[in-house]
Amino acid sequence: xxxxxxxxxxxRKASTDLSQDVENAILNAFNKEKEGTPARSVFNxxxxxxxxxxxxxxxxxxxxxxxxxxxxxxxxxxxKFYTEAIHEAAKEATxxxxxRPNAVDSITSKNSGNNIGINAPYIxxxxxxxxxxxxxxxxxxxxxxxxxxxxxxxxxxxxAGRDLAGVRKVIIDAVLNAxxxxxxxxxxxxxxxxxxxxxxxxxxxxxxxxxxxxNPNKLLAGLEIGLYNDLNKLGIGPMGFGGKTTVLDVxxxxxxxxxxxxxxxxxxxxxxxxxxxxxxxxxxxxYD
Amino acid sequence: xxxxxIPISEEDIRKLKVGDExxxxxxxxxxxxxxxxxxxxxxxxxxxxxxNESVIYxxxxxxxxDKDGTWSFVSAGPTTSIREExxxxxxxxxxxxxGVIGKxxxxxxxxxxxxxCGAVYFHAVGGAGTLIANSVKKVINVFKLDEFGSPEAFxxxxxxxxxxxxTMDSHGARLHKEILExxxxxxxEIS
Numbered sequence: 001x002x003x004x005x006x007x008x009x010x011x012r013k014a015s016t017d018l019s020q021d022v023e024n025a026i027l028n029a030f031n032k033e034k035e036g037t038p039a040r041s042v043f044n045x046x047x048x049x050x051x052x053x054x055x056x057x058x059x060x061x062x063x064x065x066x067x068x069x070x071x072x073x074x075x076x077x078x079x080k081f082y083t084e085a086i087h088e089a090a091k092e093a094t095x096x097x098x099x100r101p102n103a104v105d106s107i108t109s110k111n112s113g114n115n116i117g118i119n120a121p122y123i124x125x126x127x128x129x130x131x132x133x134x135x136x137x138x139x140x141x142x143x144x145x146x147x148x149x150x151x152x153x154x155x156x157x158x159x160a161g162r163d164l165a166g167v168r169k170v171i172i173d174a175v176l177n178a179x180x181x182x183x184x185x186x187x188x189x190x191x192x193x194x195x196x197x198x199x200x201x202x203x204x205x206x207x208x209x210x211x212x213x214x215n216p217n218k219l220l221a222g223l224e225i226g227l228y229n230d231l232n233k234l235g236i237g238p239m240g241f242g243g244k245t246t247v248l249d250v251x252x253x254x255x256x257x258x259x260x261x262x263x264x265x266x267x268x269x270x271x272x273x274x275x276x277x278x279x280x281x282x283x284x285x286x287y288d
Numbered sequence: 289x290x291x292x293x294i295p296i297s298e299e300d301i302r303k304l305k306v307g308d309e310x311x312x313x314x315x316x317x318x319x320x321x322x323x324x325x326x327x328x329x330x331x332x333x334x335x336x337x338x339x340n341e342s343v344i345y346x347x348x349x350x351x352x353x354d355k356d357g358t359w360s361f362v363s364a365g366p367t368t369s370i371r372e373e374x375x376x377x378x379x380x381x382x383x384x385x386x387g388v389i390g391k392x393x394x395x396x397x398x399x400x401x402x403x404x405c406g407a408v409y410f411h412a413v414g415g416a417g418t419l420i421a422n423s424v425k426k427v428i429n430v431f432k433l434d435e436f437g438s439p440e441a442f443x444x445x446x447x448x449x450x451x452x453x454x455t456m457d458s459h460g461a462r463l464h465k466e467i468l469e470x471x472x473x474x475x476x477e478i479s
Contacts (some may be wrong), residue, residue: 007333038307038309038453041309041435041453042413042453045413045416045419045451046413046415048416048419049413049415049416049417049418049419049420052418052419053363053417053418054363054421056418057363058350058362058363058417058418058421059350059362059363059417059418060363060367060415060417060418061345061363061365061414061415061416061417061422062347062348062349062350062363062364062417063348063365063367063417064350067422096362097350097351097352097362099350100348100349100363100438100439101349101437101438101439102439104437109322110437111436111437111438111439111440113437113438118431141415142367142368143367143368143391143392143414146368158479168479169479172475172478172479173475174474176471176472179464179468180392180393180467180468181368181370181389181391181392181413183391183415230478231470232476233478234474234475234478235467235471235474236467236471237467239391239411239413239414240392240393240463240464240467241411241453241455241463241467241471242463242467258392270414270415271415272415281437
């Protein structure tokens with residue numbers, strides 16, 4: 001199959017077919033809520049919507065997000081080759097209503113109508129030693145992106161120092177501030193360390209983990225589990241109506257930092273957690 | 289579950305309380321950031337009749353144009369409402385709205401507007417784009433499509449049994465504000 005067609009299918013799947021791990025987490029959350037509560041009613045609507053979107057092959061959420069691609073490609077490939085295929089696929093996906101036109105000129109506020117603009121779609125390229133290509137995609141909605149935040153430790157207002165206890169405090173603060181917005185229950189990606197830019201990059205890369213997949217570092221895995229339990233004690237619930245599930249998972253990772261800097265970037269995605277991945281090996285395409 | 293039909297009287301809207309679940313039917317209008325700015329700065333009349341005793345929906349839909357030129361909604365969940373906070377109360381009173389549909393709730397100024405002019409804030413389920421599009425039976429008209437682009441245009445639509453929850457009523461109650469106060473205390477305990 002042509003690369004453009006394979007990427008179009010990746011976009012279609014991301015927009016219309018919620019991954020099984022996320023759907024299962026939502027079903028679990030639904031089962032925890034009592035009959036007759038707004039929380040239960042919201043989860044009911046969400047679950048029905050997930051099934052309808054898959055069946056009708058239409059976007060589960062009308063905000064089909066900003067397109068963010070991560071491409072790992074073998075030596076010998078060119079970025080131009082992949083970029084052109086992505087642009088063609090994005091235009092076609094917009095024409096077929098898998099995507100809403102979401103690329104707006106920042107000066108004129110004019111919508112390009114096809115999801116193509118300066119730096120849109122955004123593509124991260126990484127060359128690797130494998131003899132295969134991996135293309136990962138996140139459709140990142142505007143509402144959830146707007147509640148992401150970056151903290152600089154120490155933070156005296158939150159009494160958060162330069163240690164994991166401090167990291168924990170700023171993550172709790174970010175989730176508290178996101179309530180009502182960003183379409184809870186959310187999934188939280190955290191990047192500790194790096195510079196201003198790379199801390200956000202690391203936080204978003206965590207979104208390619210499966211729900212329940214813990215960081216191999218025991219200390220960070222413990223932090224993830226503790227945060228998952230405590231954040232769900234907040235009682236924010238779906239859509240911020242109150243309820244037992246506020247987050248579906250928390251993914252944390254670290255990288256080196258400058259001695260003078262200690263950034264913690266927190267990215268938030270809504271329950272409509274649209275990320276998909278595909279591998280191309282010897283002309284064969286495998287979707288996750 | 290309360291069934292509500294547009295046009296809605298002030299008397300009926302004032303009966304609604306936070307937590308009420310509603311199925312809404314009738315002709316409503318989508319409006320987002322550019323539309324709200326326009327309604328406050330220029331007070332256009334082309335949308336006036338559609339808004340009288342009706343409801344604005346904060347939504348930027350995915351739409352399809354069929355071969356015969358008619359439009360339909362493909363995916364149409366709510367967008368974050370708080371961006372319209374500077375404009376909303378003025379729009380409610382100027383155009384005699386009975387409600388606003390969105391997500392995330394709104395602030396003090398909008399709450400005052402709801403109380404003064406007799407309207408409520410309905411919360412739709414964020415992300416439920418396909419399900420809500422299925423309750424949109426017909427696209428009646430569209431305004432400012434070329435100028436604003438499809439997410440920001442005024443789409444006049446007929447809905448049937450649109451599922452909603454009242455989270456701000458015309459008596460000053462606000463669900464998200466109550467939850468915020470409660471969760472702030474818990475956050476202190478777990479930090």
